[in-house]
Amino acid sequence: MIRIVKLNKSFNGKSVLENISVTFETGKTNLIIGRSGSGKTVLLKSIVGLHEIDSGEIWYEDLLFNKLDFAGKKKIRSEMGMLFQGSALFDSLTVD
C-alpha cells in the first residue's frame, strides 16, 4: 500500500501540488487523470522519489519513503517499474 499525506510540491515558488492526500491500496488498479499541466507527472515522480517534495509524507507500507537515504530508496525502487512519457530509451547505448 502506498499512502500520500498532505504532499506539497512547488517549482521556483509556483505551487504544483497542494495538500495531496491519497491512498493506493494493494491489488487495486489506480488511474490518475487531469488536464495537461495539472501535476500528474509531478505526483508520480514525487511518489518514486525523482522529485524532492517540499512537505508531506509518502508511505510505502510502514516505511516513510521521503525520509529514506539513497540505499533505502533503492531497495523500494527495486520493486517498482515506471514507464516514462518520452520512452527514456538509452539511444546512445548498445547491447553487449
Next chain:
Amino acid sequence: MIKFLTQFGRYFLLLKKVFSKPEKPVLYYKQTLREFVYLGINSIGIIAIISFFMGAVITLQTAYNTENLIYPKYLIGLGCRDSMILEFSSTIAALILAGKVGSNIASEIGTMRVTEQIDALEIMGVNSASYLILPKMIATLIFNPFLTLMAIIIGIFGGWIAGTFAGVITSENFIYGIQYAFIPYYITYSLTKTVFFAFIITSVSAFQGYFVEGGSLEVGRASTKAVVYSSVLILLFNVVLTQLLLS
C-alpha cells in the same frame, strides 16, 4: 546573490554525489574507457592542428618583434618554447577543450535529462550523477596532461617549421633557443594547471547539463553556459594558480 549561492550549493552537492562510492566498479571501468576515446583521443586532432599553427605564429611574431641586432636570434626559439609551455599548452588548450569537450558533456547529459534517461537510471537504483560524470572526470583528468605535453611538442615543432621555412631563424639557432635556460618546473606548472582546468571543464559542464529543465532549447542554452562559465573559471584560476605556483 541568493540564486548564485543556491547554484553554488547545488554544484557541491552534485560533486558529493559524483564522488560517492561506485556500486559496480566494472561498469565505471568500461564507461571510463569509452570516455577516454570520446573526450580524449577525439580531441587530439584539434589540439594538434591549433598547437602547430600557434607555435608557428608565436615564432614569426617573436622574430618580427626582435629584428633589432642586439637581440640574439635564439630568443625566438626560447620565446616559442616558453609561450607554448607556460600558457598555450595549458590555458589556451583548456579554453579550446572547454568549447569542444564542455559543450559535448553538457549537451549529452542535458539531453539525457530532458528525455528522462537520468530519471530512468535513478529508478533502476543507479547513482546517475556518479555513473555519468565520474568516468568523464577520470578520463579528462588523466588524458588532458597528455594533450598538454603533445601541444607543447607539436607547437614547438610548428615554430621550428615556420621559423626555418620563413627564413627568420636558422634551425641551429632555434634548437639552441629551445634548450637555452630551460626550467623543468615550468612543465610541472603547466601540467598542474591542466589538471585543475580539466576538473573545471568536466564538473561545470556536467553541472549545467545535469540540471537542465525543459527541452532542446534549454539543452542548447546549457551547452553555451557550460562553455562560457568554464572559460571564465579557467581564466580566473589561471591567474590564481600562476600566482600560487610561480611566485
